[in-house]
Amino acid sequence: MLEIAGDKAAPLSEQAILCLRSDILSGTLAPGLQLKLDRLKDHYGFSSSPLREALNRLAADGLVVIEDRRGFFVAPISIDDIREITRLRQLLEPEALSDSISNGDDAWEAQIISAHYRLERQEQRLKNNGASEKPFILDAEWADLHREFHRSLLAACNSPKLLHMRETLFYQAERYWHLWAMNHPAPPSRGSNHDRLRDAVLERDIVRSSDLLKNHISQTTEIVVKYLEQE
Amino acid sequence: MLEIAGDKAAPLSEQAILCLRSDILSGTLAPGLQLKLDRLKDHYGFSSSPLREALNRLAADGLVVIEDRRGFFVAPISIDDIREITRLRQLLEPEALSDSISNGDDAWEAQIISAHYRLERQEQRLKNNGASEKPFILDAEWADLHREFHRSLLAACNSPKLLHMRETLFYQAERYWHLWAMNHPAPPSRGSNHDRLRDAVLERDIVRSSDLLKNHISQTTEIVVKYLEQE
DNA sequence: GTAGAAAGAATGATCGATTTTTATGGTCGG
DNA sequence: CCGACCATAAAAATCGATCATTCTTTCTAC
Known part of the structure; x- marks a missing residue:
């Protein structure tokens, strides 16, 4: 058919x-x-x-x-709320990542490389586009690719429920990133985070990649929280 | 109307x-x-x-x-599914419990004591009622009180999202308990679990109560899984 | 002038009917 | 006898209208 x-x-x-x-x-x-x-x-x-x-x-x-x-x-936003989201992401994402690294096959690796490549290309495009003063997250295409890259890292986790919970938290966090970005012309300039994360995952280094992931999550949240506090 | x-x-x-x-x-x-x-x-x-x-x-x-x-x-059921539920409960519940023990006040303690008392009373009632061959979980009143006891332990956790996730998992697990119970006339006879859990929590012993909670969760699941495997 | 009640407007909640889509059963040509 | 094809039935998805509740404004009495 x-x-x-x-x-x-x-x-x-x-x-x-x-x-x-x-x-x-x-x-x-x-x-x-x-x-x-x-x-x-x-x-x-x-x-x-x-x-x-x-x-x-x-x-x-x-x-x-x-x-x-x-x-x-x-849904209203608050510092407590983003802190809660962050805490749960830090609890769930490493758990899923560990699974994913243990189970991932070649197709999984390929997907990660592909997603990372596309994300990076889009970043280049944005940088060259004169829109360089705009944080990446404000670009819908970048946001999609970013979401997809993070998803690809965890894609081999065999717990759909865990992935689902993690996804809802990711969406919730995205809203805060947007909020921050709309009031900040300067780009975040932490570009190599994704590179290192990708490499650690592909090397199947659970401890190191979990740490990188947790740091990645913390960093983003700290930026947002600082912004919210000064409001 | x-x-x-x-x-x-x-x-x-x-x-x-x-x-x-x-x-x-x-x-x-x-x-x-x-x-x-x-x-x-x-x-x-x-x-x-x-x-x-x-x-x-x-x-x-x-x-x-x-x-x-x-x-x-x-939603369909499967061994993988209950295992997934269990894994996530073991991840989330101790996290919430630790919070709850750290934050709980007198009212929280009182609520736990009350919920535990009511649960125990209902168990006594069921035992004396000649329905002693029926697992507790099949009694709707017991199920409510049991849910409430477990909720009370975590009630002082200050992360609504965590509590919500944990609650949905609890509901999902309940379905498996029912399933098991409907095919097993003998009661579970692990009565003192709740007692010990209550005591450890009231003593604010995070490590011990977390262990007890995790064991409690494992035990129930193992019973269910064994039943499902022999089907 | 203000509190309280009551009318009126706005909006969510619900219903029953209509439209689309999917599942089913039977027929035909091979 | 098998599979593609159509007709019919079943069911989900959607709609527009009605009902019920909440919110707003107005009016009255003190």
Whole structure:
């Protein structure tokens, strides 16, 4: 049976999730904002049913909070919150990474190399583009590739639940990075982190790569927290 | 539609969650079963909108899986799955417990003592009731009290996200306990586990209580896994 | 002038019907 | 007898309208 392109349109509720998540992560929908269905309907063109479905699922990811009979709100942000996210990422990601390194095969390695290469290329492109004053994270393409690189590192972990939890935390953290980046023209300039991480993982050095990963997570969070504190 | 009770009625979608979760945990809705909306509508009396909302939220808890355009299914069970649940519980629960022990105040201690007392009383009642051949977990009241006791131990942990993750895992594990219990007339007879756990926690002994908790988790899982393997 | 009640508007929650998509069963040509 | 193909039935997805609750504003009484 041949696969025809037209058939596989995702359900509207899925599309709504993508739109909403994207706008929440980018801050277009500000933290704390009430998400009124009428507004969303007008803005996105989805009807209320798929929107409610999307909002319910995003609530599970911690990007939306539900207050019974009062509606949906973009999850608020706080220093405590990003600290919590960081702590859990530091607990879960090394666990997943250790698994992944133990189980990964050639295809897994290849995927990592590929993802890293694409990420690096995009960084080069951005640097040359005169947009060099803009932090990478603000570029949607970079954000996708960055997410994909980190995912590839853990892809051989055989615990779907662990990966899922880790993914929701990653999304939650991304929102803070955006927030920081929007107020900071200077790029983070910690480019070689990903290189070292990739190398340590490919060398199957669990201890070193876990440390690098934990440091990577800490560093990013510290930058964000410093910014939030001075607000 | 007459709603007699005052204004504090939960939304139908919330009620639907409770009904569905209860029936999934108890096995009334068997693992793997497709949850057709028409059937659910007839059986529970909710309309499709609240049902879909409930199913979406239960999917976030891992009790339901969604297949796009094909519907909702009760999450399947497997040995790998319970092992995964167990592994994550062993990772998260000690982390939360350590927090809780560090932060807990008198009210927290009192809550633990109270929850433990109520659990023990219910166990006594069940033992005397001639239903002594039935594992405790099959008694809905016991299951609630048991859940509450474990929750109380961790209640002083200051990471809501951690507690939430831990809670979803606990629910997922409960389903396996039920499954085992339905095929085993003999009670588990590991009664003093909870006593020791309570004492260690109240003594603020993080190491010992973490060990006890991890053992408690392992023991239960091993029983379940042994049962599943012989199937 | 202010508190409290009540009307009105806004919005979430729910429903029943309609539209799309998937599953099923039967027929035909090989 | 097997597999591709169509027709039909089943079910999910979606929609637009209605119902119920919460929020806002207005009005009245003190």
